[in-house]
Amino acid sequence: MGILEVKGVNKRFGGLQALGDVNLSVKENSVHAIIGPNGAGKSTLLNVLVGKLIPDTGSVMFDGKSVLGRAPYEINQMGISRVFQTPEIFGDLTVLENMLIPCFAKRDGAFEMNAITSVLSQRDVIEKAEHMLEEMNMADKQHMHAAALSRGDKRRLEIGMCLSQEPRLLLLDEPTAGMARADTNNTIDLLKQINEERNITIVIIEHDMHVVFSLADRITVLAQGSPLVEDDPQNIRGNPLVREAYLGEKA
C-alpha cells in the first residue's frame, strides 16, 4: 500500500479525455517521476492530486484518506506540498516573511486570528524560519524582497517554504524548467537530500531525462491521459513502448 493511491481516475474536458483510467501507487519515501509528452495529462493529474480539479470518476487516497472534494489548503494540511513550474512565492514580502508564513501555518493551522501580537514576539516561529533559511543557504538574503531574487533562489525559497511545513509528500511540477545546468544539478542534489534526510516522498513531473534518471526510484509514463508503463528507471530506459510514445521512435 503506497502513501498515495490513485485509482481509476477519469477526467473529461468537454470532448477531450484528459485523464483516462489512471492508476498510480506511490511508495512511501520513494521518488516517483511522471513523464510523458506534452498534452499527456501530467498537469491535469497534478491538479487532481492537490484538489484543484475534481475527477469525474475514481479515487485519490493519501495515507489512507480520500483527498477528493477537499480544498487545496485542506489537502496541504494533510501533508502534501506543491512546487510550481514558475516559483510561486510572495513577491511583495521579504524572504524571511515568505518563510514565516508556512511556519505560522504549520503552528497555527489554516486560520488563526492573531491580530494583536507582533510578529517579532513569535520567537519560535522566527527561529524556525531563520533556521530553514540557513539550511537553504539563504540567510544572507532574508531581508531582500522576494521578487528581487534570482530564479534559482526563488525556486530554493519555494522548496524551503514547502519543507518548513514538514510535508510527507512533495509534488514538483518541472522544477528545473528553464534552469542552467549547474542550477539543475544543485536542485537534483537538494531534492535527493530532502528525500533521503527528511524521509519525504517526492512526486516529480519532469521533461528533463537527466533529472528524471538521476532522481527517480520509479517512473510512470503517461500518454494521451493514460499510464502507459510504470516501472523502475532502468527498465523504462529500455522499454520500446516508451521510446515510441515519448520519443516518437519506432521500435
Place this chain on the structure above:
Amino acid sequence: MDAILLQILNGLDKGSAYALIALGLTLIFGTLGVVNFAHGALFMIGAFCAVTVQRILNISFETVDPTQTDFLGNALIVKTPYLEAWFGPETGGSIIDWAVPLAILFAIPVMVFVGFAMERGLIKHFYKRPHADQILVTFGLAIVLQEMIKFFYGANPIQTPAPEMLSGIVNVGAIIGMDIVYPVWRIVYFFFSLLVIGGIFSFLQFTTFGMVVRAGMADRETVGLLGINIDKRFTIMFGIAAAVAGLAGVMYTPINSPNYHMGMDFLVLSFVVVVVGGMGSLPGAVLAGFLLGILESFASMNEIKSLIPGIDQIIIYLVAIIILLVRPRGLMGRKGVMEE
C-alpha cells in the same frame, strides 16, 4: 400583453444606451486592460458635441425690434440665425432642426481625437499600474472633463430636440395588430445602436486590423512576438471606443436633455453591465446591456412594484449580485479572465 410588449420595447431602448457605453468600456478593458472611469465622461462629451453643433448652427445676428420689449422694458433684441438669413427661414430652419444627426459628423473626429489624446497623454502610462491607480487617474480625469463642461455650458440640462420629422410617436404594434405606440426617436436610437454594434463587430471580424486586435485581446504577448505593433492598434481602438461612447451620447440628447453630470449617472451602471456581461467580452456587454434594460423596465411596472416595494431602485444591483455569485465570469466572459 400590450403592457409587457411595451416594456420589452422600452427595455431594448434603454438597453441600447447601456450596451453602447458598455461596449466601449469593454473594448478598452479588453485591449488595454484599463479600467476606465472616464468612460462616462466620454459619453457626456459626445452629448455636448450635439449641444455645440446646435449652438454653432444657431449663431445669430441681432436686430432690434422696437415693437416688443425685453424683461427690462428696453426694445427687444431679436436673434436670427445666419442660416435662416442665408437659406431662408424654411431651409435654414430645417438645417438647424437636424442639428443632432448632423452632430454625428462632428462628433466622430472630435471623439477620436479626445480618445487619442487621453490614451497618449495619460492612460498609456498606466498600463502596468494597478487597477486602483487606473481608477484614481481616470476618475480624476472624469472630474476635470465634467467640470470643464460645467464651466462652459452650466449645470442645467440643455434641450437638444430631435428633428421634427423624427419626433412624435408611431404605432409599432400595428404590424401585429396591437396598439403599441412608441416615440420615433427612441426607435431610431435603438436601430442606431444596433448599427454601431454591428459595425464594430464586423470591423473586428472581417478586417485584418480587427483580427489582429482580437488576437491581441486573446493573447497580447504572442501577437507582440509576431512583430506586430499591437500597442499602436490598441491606441486606435481607444479612439474607436471613445467614438462609440460619443455617438451614444450624441444620439441620446433628444431622449433626455444633456447635463454635465450625465456621464457619472451612467458610469456605475455601465460597469455593472460590463461585469454582468463578463469582463472583456464584447457580445457579453451588449447582451447584458439589453438584458438589464429589459429587467429595469419590468421592475418599474406597477404590478411588480406593488409586489416588491422599491424593486425598481435595486433591480440592477440585485441581478448583478445574483449573476456574479452564480456565474462569476459573467454571462459570456471567457473562463479565467479576471476570475479569482
Place this chain on the structure above:
Amino acid sequence: MLGMNKNDTTMLLLVAVLTMLAPFILNPFPTESGWAQFNAGYPDLMQRFVIFGIFAIGFNILFGLTGYLSFGHAAFLGIGSYSAVWMFKLLSMNVIPAILLSVAMAGVFALVIGYISLRRSGIYFSILTLAFAQMSFNLAYSVLTPITNGETGLQLTLNDPRILGLSQTADGSIPVTSLFGLEMRSTFEMVLGPWAFQFNVGYYLSALVLLAAFYLSIRIFRSPFGLMLRAVKSNQQRMNYTGLNTRPYTLAAFVISGMYAGLAGGLLASMDPLAGAERMQWTASGEVVLMTILGGAGTLIGPVLGAGFIKYFENIFSKINENVLHGWFGALPDGLEDLLVTLVYPFVGKGWHMTLGILFVLVVVFLPGGLVEGGQRIAAWLRRKKAGKNTPTSTIEPAE
C-alpha cells in the same frame, strides 16, 4: 514602546502630537488676515479630519493589506451613523452606547456583505460591494424612510423617548450629545494676539479615538494576521498551497475595516446628530478609496493624510468666492486684479471639484505611492543634500 518598533513608535507619537496640537497647526494665519481663509482649525473640520482619518485607516486594513478594493464601504459608515442617531433618539445622549452600537451594527452588516462578496475577488468583488452599497443607499433614500428619514436624514426631535435621558431640556430644546455630561460641542477659545485657537471637546474625543484606531492598525499591520493579509495580496495561490484558508482572513479584515467605518459613522453622528443617506452613496465610497490611494495605500499614515487632503479641499476651497478673490488681489492694479480673479476663479468656489480632479491626476501620475511617497522623496532629497553629493541615493523604504 507598547510593543512597537522604533519607527512605529515615532509615527504614533508624531500623529499624537499633530492631533493634539491641531488647533494650533491648522490655524497658522491671524484671524483678520486675508489668509485666514485657509485656516482649518475650527471644530467641525478638525472633527472631520480625524473621523475620516479613522474611516480611511480602516479601509486601508482591507485594501492596503489584502488588495481587495471595496467600493461599498460608505454603507458601513452610514449604518454606523444611523445606529448612533437611533441610540440618541431612544436611549440617551451619551455617545458611548451610540458608538458601541455603531461599531456592532457595522460589524454585523460587514459580516453578511463580506461573506457574500468575498466569494469573488478582483473587480468582481468591487462590483459586488458597490452593488450592496448602492442598494442600501437607494433603499435608505426611499423605501426605508421610516428608519432613515430619507432625503432629510435621520435627526433628533423634541418627542424622542430617550429612556435614560431627557426628551427635551428645561428650555425646550433638544439635548446635545455628551460624554457623561461633557458636551461634545463645548469649545474653548484661546485668543493669542491676532490669532484665535479653538479647542473642542468633540474634536479631542475623536482625536483620542483616532489615536487608538491608529495604534490598533499598527498592531494589526505588524501582527501575524497582518502578515497573512499581505500574503493574500501578494499571492493567493501560494497561500492556498501553504495550508492557509484565505477566506476567513479576508473576511476578518473586511469586518474589521467595516467596524472602523461604523466607528467613524458613529463618531460623525456623535459630533453632529444627523445621518444623511448620501453618506452611503457610491461617491462616498469612492471618496474613501481616493483618500487611501491618494495618501498611499498600504502605508500606515497615508490614509490619514489623504483624508485630510480631500476634506480640506471640500471645506476650504469650496468657500472661496469671487469676493474673497477680489479681496486678495485688491491691492493690484485693476486690470491685473480682474485677470487674476478670472484665472483663479474656475478652480475655487464652485470649481473646487476641478482642482481636486487635477490633483488626483497629478498625484497619481507623479507620486505612484501617494502623498507618503512625496514625503519620502522630500526626506530623501533633504538627507542627500545634507550628506553631500558623495552618498549613494538612499532606497525608498515603504513606510509600513
Place this chain on the structure above:
Amino acid sequence: MSNSKFTRRGMLKTGAIAGAGVALPTIFTASSVAAYTNEPTGGSVTLGFNVPQTGPYADEGADELRAYQLAVEHLNGEGDGGMMNTFSSKELQGNGILGKKVEFVTGDTQTKSDAARASAKSMIEKDGAVMISGGSSSGVAIAVQGLCQEAGVIFMAGLTHSNDTTGKDKKANGFRHFFNAYMSAAALAPVLKNLYGTDRNAYHLTADYTWGWTQEESIAAATEAMGWNTVNKVRTPLASTDFSSYIAPVLNSGADVLILNHYGGNMVNSLTNAVQFGLKDKMVNGKNFEIVVPLYSRLMAKGAGANVKGILGSTNWHWSLQDDATKAFVKSFGTKYGFPPSQAAHTVYCQTLLYADAAQRAGTFNPCGIGEALEGFEFDGLGNGKTLYRAGDHQCFKDVLVVKGKENPTSEFDLLEVVEVTPAGQVTYPIDHPMFAGGALGTCNAG
C-alpha cells in the same frame, strides 16, 4: 475676512485646558460676555449663504448667490436699492444692518444634507456667521434648519417647497418665505377645475423621497376634493435619468391627466419623456390629455425647451409680474447680471432683506429678538403682495402664481406666463392642518 468672536453656551471654563493656557502668554476672551452665538462686535456683521455650487442644482445655487450679493449691496447702500425702495417697512437705511456693514461668506451644500451641515457649521464656527440662508432642496433646508436651531443662529430658508420645512420639522430659529406643496395644490386646484373640468382621472408620478411624497399628498387631496379621481400614484427612483418605463404605462391606464411631482433634472426628464410619448396630443375619454407640473422652476424648465408649452404649474414668483416691487427687483438684478432673476433668487433676496429689517426693528442680532420681530410680521412691496410671516409656524402666507408654459416665447427667459394669481386667503391653512402636524417650533435658541 471675518471675525471670530464666537462663543458657545456650555463653553468650558478656563480650568479645563489651563495646562495648555499657562504655558503660553495668553489673553483670554471672557467667554461669558457674548449674549448669543457669534454676536458681532466689530463694525461688520457676517451672513452665511449656503447654496449648491456643485451638483445638479449648481446653476440655481449660482442664481441665489447673485441675489444674495445684490441684497448685500443694497443693504450696504450700494446700487440702486432694489426692493428696499418698495418694501413696506422703511427701517433699513442703506448703512448695513444696525449700522454694521454687511459681509458674507459662501459655502457649497452639494445638495447633500451632510455637506450642507458641514458647510453651515464652518460658517458658524469659523467665520462667525450670525445668520445662515440658502438651500435648494427641502432635505438640505430641513437639515440646516435643525443645525441652526442647535447652534443658536437664525436660518432663513431658500428654495424649499416641502410641507415639512414649516410642518413637522419646523424650528423656532427657522423661517421660510418660499411657498409649499400645500399652497401649490390649493392654488392649482381651482385653475385645474376651470380649465380641465371636474371629471378627470389623474395619474401621479412622484419622486421617491420626502418632498415628492408631500407634494403628491397635497395635490391628490386638493384634486380629489374637487371631484377628480386618482388612478395611480407611482414612485420613481431619485436616481432615474430615463422615465420612459414609468411613462409608458400611463398610455393605457385610462388616465387623462398626468401629474409630475418631480423637480429639477427629474422634472426636465420626466416631462421630456412624457411629451415624447405623445401624451400632450393624446385624447382620452374624449378629452385632451393634460400634463401638470405642480412646482415649476424656470431655470430648469429651460432644459425641457418647447416641451413646457401649455403645461400648468405653480411658482413662488415670476419676473414678468407687473407690480412696482417686481419691476424694481428685475431692473436692479437684470442691469447687474444681464438676465432676469429666478424665483430662487427672488426668495433669497427677500429673505435677506426680511432678516435685515427684523434685526433693525429688533435693535439686535440676537436670534430670539429677530424671531420675535419676524413672527406675525406683515409686509408688502417684495413682489408677492401683502404677506404675513405667521407666528405659529414661521411660514409666509402670500399670493401664489399659477403659470403656464408660454406658447410663443420672445426670448430664452420668457418661458412661463402667469395664468392666475391665487390670493393668499385661498392658500392659507390652519396651523394644525394634518399635513403639517407632528412637530413643534420649540423655543428660540440664542446659543
